[in-house]
Amino acid sequence: MTTIPPPADGRNPRPTRHRGPVVLRGGEPGPQTAGTTTDQRLLDRRGPTDWVHTDPWRVLRIQSEFVEGFGLLAELPRAVSVFGSARTKPDHPYYEAGVRIGAALARAGYAVITGGGPGAMEAANRGASEAGGLSVGLGIELPFEQELNEWVDVGISFRYFFVRKTMFVKYAQAFVILPGGFGTLDELFEALTLVQTRKVTRFPVVLVGTAYWSGLVEWIRGALLESGTISPGDLDLFTVTDDVEEVLAHIRAAEAAGTPGDNGGGMRSPLSGPVEPVEG
Secondary structure (H helix, E strand, O other): OOOOOOOOOOOOOOOEEEEOOEEEEOOOOOOOOOOOOHHHHHHOOOOOOHHHHOHHHHHHHHHHHHHHHHHHHOOOOOEEEEEOOOOOOOOOHHHHHHHHHHHHHHHOOOEEEEOOOOOHHHHHHHHHHHOOOOEEEEEEOOOOOOOOOOOOOEEEEEOOHHHHHHHHHHOOOOEEEOOOOHHHHHHHHHHHHHHHOOOOOOOOEEEEOHHHHHHHHHHHHHHHHHHOOOOHHHHHOEEEEOOHHHHHHHHHHHHHHOOOOOOOOOOOOOOOOOOOOOOO
């Protein structure tokens, strides 16, 4: 009688199960899958609903969010994403700046994309809508209720931040950043990282509000550049201004030049010297 030698690594053969294309070896099947098939669990009587919260199902939900977003936004005209604090009040100068920026972008033929919330986002949507442009809102599911603002013409709400952020970048030619908090900073630095690593091209980033952003600019110029954690050329990846016309000019110049973060035919680089307010 022939004796089969043990595996070379000394392990004994383990029980093998198949879950579609997945092979599972060792251990015991879980209580929900023991002795059943995927089709059976799909077609059989109703049971526990915990499965809708498991990671494999989340992959399909994530996929569906990408499909919905791509389907809604694929035919947008040229667009600019505008970010800023949801806490900006309607009587604040930054709100007024958001309205003016949204209107200027709309008159220049750009759709305006925001996070669809209140504050600075509402201001940009309002400016675009009042100027007869296309006003887009990409909302996010939050622990507290937040409806899309009333100035959104085309809107969609996402469950996942990373899906939403992909839409902000994929369907925009530029980012305009009004004063904001952690969420605004997250979007700002993700945009800068994508431009720096050339994951996106022809993508100017414009910060509005020199007084608000000056401390951050000085820290970047000092701590980051002086320690060597960024290159000198990275200082030209964004512009800081108070002038709505300069916002628009920078976007147009970068689009015409076809290079990421291009300052457009000799436009000032915000980090080459002290940041000074620009007259409106």
